Amino acid sequence: MKTLTYGEAIREALFEEMASDDRVLVFGEDVAGYGGLDGVTQGLQKKFGTERVFDTPISESGFAGMAVGAALMGMRPVAEMQFSGLLTVPLDQIVNSAAKARYVHDGAMSCPLVIRSVTYPAGNAYMGQSLEAWVAHVPGLKVVTPSTPIDAKGLLLTSIRDPDPVVFFEHKSLYSNEGLVPEETYSIPIGEASLARTGSDVTIVAWLNMVPAALDAAKELALEGIDLEVIDLRTLIPLDEEAITRSVSKTGRLVIAQEAVTRAGFGAEVIAVVANSDVVHHLKAPVERVGNPGVPIPHSDRLNNHIIPSKDDLIAGVRAVLSS
Amino acid sequence: MKTLTYGEAIREALFEEMASDDRVLVFGEDVAGYGGLDGVTQGLQKKFGTERVFDTPISESGFAGMAVGAALMGMRPVAEMQFSGLLTVPLDQIVNSAAKARYVHDGAMSCPLVIRSVTYPAGNAYMGQSLEAWVAHVPGLKVVTPSTPIDAKGLLLTSIRDPDPVVFFEHKSLYSNEGLVPEETYSIPIGEASLARTGSDVTIVAWLNMVPAALDAAKELALEGIDLEVIDLRTLIPLDEEAITRSVSKTGRLVIAQEAVTRAGFGAEVIAVVANSDVVHHLKAPVERVGNPGVPIPHSDRLNNHIIPSKDDLIAGVRAVLSS
Amino acid sequence: MTQLMPKDLREMYRLMLMSRIYTDRALQLFDEGRLPTGLHPSAGQEAIGVGACYGLRREDWVIPSLRTTECFWTRGVTMQQMMDAMYGNKDSVNRGKESFHHSGYPSLGILAGTAIVAAHIPVAVGAAKAMQLKGTDNVMLCFFGDGAAARGDFHEGLNLAAVHKAPVVFICENNLHFQTAPASVEMAITDIADRAAGYGFPGVIVDGQDVLAVHETTQEAIKRARQGKGPTLIEAKTYRFRRHYPILAETRPVEEIAEWSKRDPVTILGDYLLANGHMNVSEKQELETSIIIELDSVVARAEAKQAADKSAANSTVYAEGAS
Amino acid sequence: MTQLMPKDLREMYRLMLMSRIYTDRALQLFDEGRLPTGLHPSAGQEAIGVGACYGLRREDWVIPSLRTTECFWTRGVTMQQMMDAMYGNKDSVNRGKESFHHSGYPSLGILAGTAIVAAHIPVAVGAAKAMQLKGTDNVMLCFFGDGAAARGDFHEGLNLAAVHKAPVVFICENNLHFQTAPASVEMAITDIADRAAGYGFPGVIVDGQDVLAVHETTQEAIKRARQGKGPTLIEAKTYRFRRHYPILAETRPVEEIAEWSKRDPVTILGDYLLANGHMNVSEKQELETSIIIELDSVVARAEAKQAADKSAANSTVYAEGAS
Numbered sequence A, B: 001m002k003t004l005t006y007g008e009a010i011r012e013a014l015f016e017e018m019a020s021d022d023r024v025l026v027f028g029e030d031v032a033g034y035g036g037l038d039g040v041t042q043g044l045q046k047k048f049g050t051e052r053v054f055d056t057p058i059s060e061s062g063f064a065g066m067a068v069g070a071a072l073m074g075m076r077p078v079a080e081m082q083f084s085g086l087l088t089v090p091l092d093q094i095v096n097s098a099a100k101a102r103y104v105h106d107g108a109m110s111c112p113l114v115i116r117s118v119t120y121p122a123g124n125a126y127m128g129q130s131l132e133a134w135v136a137h138v139p140g141l142k143v144v145t146p147s148t149p150i151d152a153k154g155l156l157l158t159s160i161r162d163p164d165p166v167v168f169f170e171h172k173s174l175y176s177n178e179g180l181v182p183e184e185t186y187s188i189p190i191g192e193a194s195l196a197r198t199g200s201d202v203t204i205v206a207w208l209n210m211v212p213a214a215l216d217a218a219k220e221l222a223l224e225g226i227d228l229e230v231i232d233l234r235t236l237i238p239l240d241e242e243a244i245t246r247s248v249s250k251t252g253r254l255v256i257a258q259e260a261v262t263r264a265g266f267g268a269e270v271i272a273v274v275a276n277s278d279v280v281h282h283l284k285a286p287v288e289r290v291g292n293p294g295v296p297i298p299h300s301d302r303l304n305n306h307i308i309p310s311k312d313d314l315i316a317g318v319r320a321v322l323s324s
Numbered sequence C, D: 001m002t003q004l005m006p007k008d009l010r011e012m013y014r015l016m017l018m019s020r021i022y023t024d025r026a027l028q029l030f031d032e033g034r035l036p037t038g039l040h041p042s043a044g045q046e047a048i049g050v051g052a053c054y055g056l057r058r059e060d061w062v063i064p065s066l067r068t069t070e071c072f073w074t075r076g077v078t079m080q081q082m083m084d085a086m087y088g089n090k091d092s093v094n095r096g097k098e099s100f101h102h103s104g105y106p107s108l109g110i111l112a113g114t115a116i117v118a119a120h121i122p123v124a125v126g127a128a129k130a131m132q133l134k135g136t137d138n139v140m141l142c143f144f145g146d147g148a149a150a151r152g153d154f155h156e157g158l159n160l161a162a163v164h165k166a167p168v169v170f171i172c173e174n175n176l177h178f179q180t181a182p183a184s185v186e187m188a189i190t191d192i193a194d195r196a197a198g199y200g201f202p203g204v205i206v207d208g209q210d211v212l213a214v215h216e217t218t219q220e221a222i223k224r225a226r227q228g229k230g231p232t233l234i235e236a237k238t239y240r241f242r243r244h245y246p247i248l249a250e251t252r253p254v255e256e257i258a259e260w261s262k263r264d265p266v267t268i269l270g271d272y273l274l275a276n277g278h279m280n281v282s283e284k285q286e287l288e289t290s291i292i293i294e295l296d297s298v299v300a301r302a303e304a305k306q307a308a309d310k311s312a313a314n315s316t317v318y319a320e321g322a323s
Ligand SMILES: Cc1ncc(C[n+]2csc(CCOP(=O)(O)OP(=O)(O)O)c2C)c(N)n1
Pocket: B029, B058, B060, B082, B086, B089, C040, C065, C066, C067, C115, C116, C117, C118, C144, C145, C146, C147, C148, C149, C173, C175, C177, C178, C179, C244
């Protein structure tokens, strides 16, 4: 094993897959010459050339559409949206051109592409949006949301090799987090949650940046003897329903941790999965959702930390499910 | 009272509001010269002139943006998206330019516009999508989903007068449904569900086209002595949470009826509201979701009736919650 | 550019005539309540798809607009395949999952657009880019209407094609209307070809009723593309001879319709063949009769077949079953 | 067009100089870790916003790009207001909810764009349409960068403006780069003004370093717009003198930077004023000193004020409380 940051792990996945499969292309704004606003794609163009790694104009719909066309012709494009809030712009190409391609060809064509979408709830009301619930609603798409370096690399490799279009969310505030990653080649299957922490009192279901927040909350609450189980969904679609129901049937208490707006967010889907199973009868308390309370992300960091859920909000959520 | 179809009720609302408020504009593809693909806007241009009622190019993002600009300058634009699946295209303007306008101006500006979005799950995988869950996820937007002529008219009037942007879903297969509508002027508040049928055994929460389907199911099941309560949400945002929890606390059994894809659809939010309240302990059975099972809408009507939930699917859902 | 021989001209005529006869039969079947799908009839615009696609290599690709049925015929789709697609039959191209005009035939080099007007333009550019990356000199022909030229994806697609010198030929079928509205609603210019200058490649206007002119103009653009010189925008001035879609009323001025009817592309080529001795009257009659006879049996077979069923509806959302 | 008097020229100079001094101070405060927001420095491009906005009516509107700080100054926003906005102070324009460069000042006729590049272009057209519908002859100036011209919303917006003959002037600040990449990545043409012909209105190129040229060109476009003749696209050739954003590294060739530095718009106007006797050296020096002194106290006051708090964060999502 070696130590890599989350950002380095993603870069390594891109390097490895570009080296082993010359159908892989990487493009997006600032990814080639500059190497990505956060350096994630640094060195790729130098190594793999200007044909396979290129910068695009500010044409998110256009280059997402190009990714679709290239994928239909057998390439494996990896296109970057430099802020998740930008998904509002190329969405038609992702949701219509890409997601439905296999279906409308009755399986005779496939559209293997990856949209890397960089999530970061700050800066402004637009770019700072977390929109994973939208793409999770669309049949034909897979949705991947890693929280650790090992998962980020392993899942990106799987995503690029996947025969279907994948929206891969990366979290900017995880980029510098370190973790152990195998030296040898490996990959992680799409569709399996991981048990980030085993516990008996309360289940927290989290993804992306909320996983470390949940682990922090767990550490703090452990001092009081409260034992949290933390499920890192890792992929939202396909959803590992069993991991969720198994845990909740054990703990009987569920807290959702999401950075996105609570209303109609993906946490509601997790809750619906529980409510749709017999596990609903095991619930000892109403479910809690910790998330953005329904406010656009303010520009100022002094304000947006009131909107983005924190470890303390999670602790409050845990206390709420324990108090009833 | 007089008898109007749902389509006529919408037209009447547009006529009345354009007559009483000259800031109201109506535009979109085919709405002016032709009067709308389904005739809903017929006669408007003739009565109110080419300046206030006009056809647009195939520029959904562009004319949604124009609606925002006009609204910020004090007009009351009502723009039509002729298929709900088209929301993939102008979404950035609706979700970013319109929804956040009030917030980012700290209340100093408002963006009073209505996006009429015509829902119809048929034709093809793209236009046939039901995307209300997406806009319901966005703070700053209101989401309206009437199922009857009286609600369609009353809620459209309220939507046009609302100081905030409203996405108003109309259902093409409701256009010819008839119902009683008051002769005199009236309006219906946004944010209140209606009890479409009172019952004691099972609660069905529905909106748009699924309300008549639920009522049909109720009629059929009444013959067996099963007594359904049907809640017509009418508006998704703001959501009448109390109407939902009140009913479920009474019946203890909940079935969601939605045409949209089940996964990460708005039904999950309804379930989350229940699971987040004490009512979760009143549930006698796991909740059922009846909806699109996660398949793009096929072109052929012979196929798509297998995908779109029907009265029979609802009856099966009701039986499921009664059997456990 | 390979010179067209009389047999090519006759073949082009056959394709155009077949398209016209087929389209009008489909409209009739629809009116009779037999055909379970509507269509955007190409009648009046047959010269464009045939002229542009005729003589392409098997390895080239095309992506039709909602109306360019001729792309399908010219690339080798049979009337039976098309009719089965329209009926959503069990053995049809995608078993009713997609309308015939947005159906892809990968083995014939036909990509499918979505129903979102103009969204296929960047897709075509990406496909052309892939052809370029593979080191071939194959090309992509991308068809769309005047209506599509008002969409952002038109702009982004054409601009990206220019930046990448992608081997793509854009063919705009300007039939002066989009759905129920006239072109004056969608633009303040007359010639969409003028937009090409804003991307840095040639924009050419061609008489869309003249199949030979369309062919020649497209061939030049294809040559450019094969040589790595990048895209061309061809604007074919044309007119549709039927309503936009069978259930929508006619909205165009009768005089305009009458004026354009005088320039029927099928008649124009037919007359040319007759005048130049490439075909005689009885051959022409025979051709028409044989198409009609074939079509009769195509319809009969299509109607006799089983429609796709529920199992089709639920399949192929993902590669390995649904999730 | 009203003739510019020496006092106008001096005022334009003051605005440009103030903008430069303010911007560089803000960058310095950011580097020192004092300013809680980044910025897209306008240094090098001051002539565009000042030249275009100078002399507008109160009832006219402007909508700046991410970089056109000069729109704010010229419309009457004070350094104190701007600095308070940057600090997200309690008494600032929107209490930190939006970055200063996307902040609207309705009472000063400044609309705000979103952070989505080019999305404000159709919004500007809709606002202009509203001004037209109200029967006024007021105009809208809409600013954007070269990068924005690659987006679909640019195309749809300009086309809609043409169709509606909307009273809007589009001003493209072509600084030859967008974020970290050169213009060659975003287009295969040199002049974005060439795109106007594809919409049916004039496209004009102007030297973006020459405030008088910008002013004159804009005035002509404004006159056209007021007369109901529709939009104009003005492309101002310019260059930014700083990095795109403080945390991003420089990516442009040093020679290019050096070459363009010779054409500093503030220096050009200053020299013109001196050469023509509209200002003398000591007046120039006094002006600079007075700006610096004012700015010192502006910063001190901004830093002494209370920042907006949680109650601000949670308010005004909807008109009447959240839902
Ligand atoms: C983005 C989008 N908006 C609206 C529609 C509905 N629609 C279908 S065909 C059509 C008109 C297309 O006009 P044009 O591109 O000129 O092609 P034509 O029908 O004239 O051949 C419209 C508006 C659509 N399919 N996609």
